Amino acid sequence: MNQGLEHHVDVLVIGSGAAGLTLALKLAKHAKVMVIAKSQLKDGSTYYAQGGIAAVFDEHDTIDSHVEDTLVAGAGLCDRAAVQFTAQEARAALEWLIRKGADFDTETDEAGQSRYHLTREGGHSHRRILHAADATGKEVQQTLQQQARQHPNIQVLEGYNAVDLITSTKLGHAGDNRVLGAYIWNRKAEAVETVHAPYVVLATGGASKVYQYTSNPDVASGDGIAMAWRAGCPVANMEFNQFHPTCLYHPQAKNFLLTEALRGEGAVLRRPDGSRFMPEIHDRAELAPRDVVARAIDYEMKRLGADCMYLDISHKPADFIHKHFPTIYQRCLELGIDITAEPIPVVPAAHYTCGGVMTDLDGATRLPGLYAIGEVAYTGLHGANRMASNSLLECLVFARAAARHIESEFVHRSPLPKVALPPWDDSRVVNSDExxxxxxxxxxxxxxxxxxxxxxxxxxxxxxxxxxxxxxxxxxxxxxxxxxxxxxxxxxxxxxxxxxxxxxxxxxxxxxxxxxxxxxxxxxxxxxxxxxxxxx
Incomplete structure (x- = not known):
């Protein structure tokens, strides 16, 4: 293996989804930022998020209602302060994203005024989901990465794996432990490079790839959680992995998610014989929290020996389906399923990691200089179950909070002393023949x-x-x-x-x-x- 390069930056961001790019853009005015992506910038979970982002925009909705809905969905295990903070910051975070160019769906109200079209998803008592048809994540990702690529203070490296964090304790330095940078693997050159950075931000997403069936992209392998653990950071609530109730069941449709917004707009779940079962399970039927719906589908599949259940929105007008769910309609049609005329075969799949690296409301971990934002982090927001469309929201809100905290440290404190970091040592390893x-x-x-x-x-x-x-x-x-x-x-x-x-x-x-x-x-x-x- 070739000996890698050395990089010197103010902030290293590991991960290139909504959380990582938001933080990079917020900090780039004051700091030199490097963003590394394991594959291409767009290949994280953000790009594939369909449903939307929850925030109070409707005059009949309230922040208190958003808070209470989240607490209920979290089954008594949410941290109320984290939930309150997120709900309060939601609208400002969305308005910042809109100013950056994100284009969300609108409609005309009775007075002829344009307003955002808000949909409703499981666990929500009001319509509060901003969305871009059924490809909200794609809109968010493309908006942020276009801005990041154009910024002179943001360096983007694609095709890089983070290997491990470098800390003062690992190097045997006396005094308080803190993060000093990271080793990163250049996949194309097959070389490990060293990044000197007094601030490192983990924005690596979740770990649902640990399961055989998942809605997540291939990069969701828990890298940030594992690296933080090896660096001495505690984790919390790792037992709470959300299984999305409705992934498309088809041999040619690996990982294709069917957004919760389908059920929000009236889709119902059916057994193979066409009968519904969710009204027998929960008073919110198909709009029950995801854990309830996923268990109900799993139970019915095992009870009946069925390969899948069915999600049916064919009772809605075809024009409505074409307008609101163009991505899903087209993808299913390619596989021979016309969702305007027939139900969609579905199964649950691992979808979202509710636990993660423990942080405070600034996104800071126990290790000074190290931050974790987005799905990699445990903030207390989700508790025992994530409510739909709070995930992209968490990315935006806590990226902005972490950026404020890093900026206050970076701008107002004296610079940290430069520390020499040893190059990666691979002198004692060989190529594998197994x-x-x-x-x-x-x-x-x-x-x-x-x-x-x-x-x-x-x-x-x-x-x-x-x-x-x-x-x-x-x-x-x-x-x-x-x-x-x-x-x-x-x-x-x-x-x-x-x-x-x-x-x-x-x-x-x-x-x-x-x-x-x-x-x-x-x-x-x-x-x-x-x-x-x-x-x-």
């Missing part, structure tokens, strides 16, 4: 996580999963020590670490709440607490 080991371990990990740590759990399943993940972790760590790195090896190393955190968190929760449902502890405790794990 890539099949990675492929086999990858498949085994994701399959047992789906089978044992999925929508419904038991103590025995979790114990089986823990035994397997401990064996895999030791084997992968030895492989990492002996052989040169690759994209698959780096992701597998991170995924097995995140899998262990998910399993240990699930084992610690002796109740069923929100996204964590266990047959051995079906009751809900009266005084819920977040599950916190520390590497100390």
């Amino acid at each position: 890539q099949v080991v990675i492929a086999h371990n990858w498949h085994e990990l994701r399959l047992f996580m789906w089978d044992y740590v999925g929508i419904v759990r038991t103590d025995k399943r979790l114990q089986r999963a823990l035994r397997r993940v401990e064996m895999l972790k030791a084997e992968i760590q030895q492989y990492y020590a002996d052989f040169q790195i690759s994209n698959d090896l780096l992701e597998l190393r991170n995924l097995v670490q995140v899998a262990e955190l998910i399993i240990r968190s699930a084992m610690a929760r002796k109740e069923s709440r929100g996204l964590h449902f266990t047959l051995d502890h079906p009751e809900t405790l009266s005084e819920p607490q977040p599950t916190m794990l520390s590497p100390d």
Whole structure:
């Protein structure tokens, strides 16, 4: 492997979705910012988000209502201060994004005035979802990346994996520990490069790729969570992984999500015989929180021995469907499904990581200089279940908060002393002649996580999963020590670490709440607490 380059920046942002790019744009006036993307800038989860962004724009809606809906969806485990902060900051964050060029759908009211078209999704008591048809994430991502690419103070590196954070403790320096930068792997040159940065921001998204079936893009491998854990940062609520109820069930449609807005606009769930089942489960029927809907679909599939359930919006006018869901309509049509005339086959899939690296309301972690924003972070906003369309909102709100905090430190404090960082040492490793080991371990990990740590759990399943993940972790760590790195090896190393955190968190929760449902502890405790794990 070639010896890599050295980079010197003020802020390193690992991840290029809504959170990472928002922070970069907010800081670029005062600081030299580097943004690294594992693949292309657009290949994170933001680009594929369909539904929208929640914020109070309707005069009949209130911030208090948004707060209460979020608390209910979070099943008693949200941090009220985080929820209140997010809801209060929502409109300002959306207005900033609109000023940057984001174009959300509008409609004409009775007085002939133009206003934003607000849709409603599961868990919301009002219409408060701003959206760009059914491709909101694409609109947000393209707006932000166009701005970032044009900014002279933002350097964008595509095709780079973050390998590990560099801290003063890891280098054996005396005094308080802080982040000093990171090692990053140039996939094209196959070289590890060193980034000197007094501030590092993790915006790497979630970890749903740890499961066999997921709506997430391939880059969602828990990198930021694993790196922060190895650097000494605690995590929280890792047992709460949201399974989106409705992913398209088709052999040629890997990862294709069917937005919650379909149900918000009247789509209903049906058994193979055409009968509905959600009214029997919850008083909000199809608009129940996602954990309820996902479990109901999973239960019906297992009870009937069916491969899938069906989502039906064909009772709506075809013009309405074409206008509001053009992406979904076209994609389904390509696969031979006309959603204006027939129901859509659906299954649940791992979708969103509600836990993550613990931060405060400034996005700051326990490690000075290190921040985590977006899905990688645990802020307390989501509790035991994320409410629809609060995710892109969290990215924007906490990116802006972290940028304010970094700016106050960067601008108003004396510069940190320069520290020499050692180059990456790969002198004792060789090329692997057993890539099949990675492929086999990858498949085994994701399959047992789906089978044992999925929508419904038991103590025995979790114990089986823990035994397997401990064996895999030791084997992968030895492989990492002996052989040169690759994209698959780096992701597998991170995924097995995140899998262990998910399993240990699930084992610690002796109740069923929100996204964590266990047959051995079906009751809900009266005084819920977040599950916190520390590497100390």
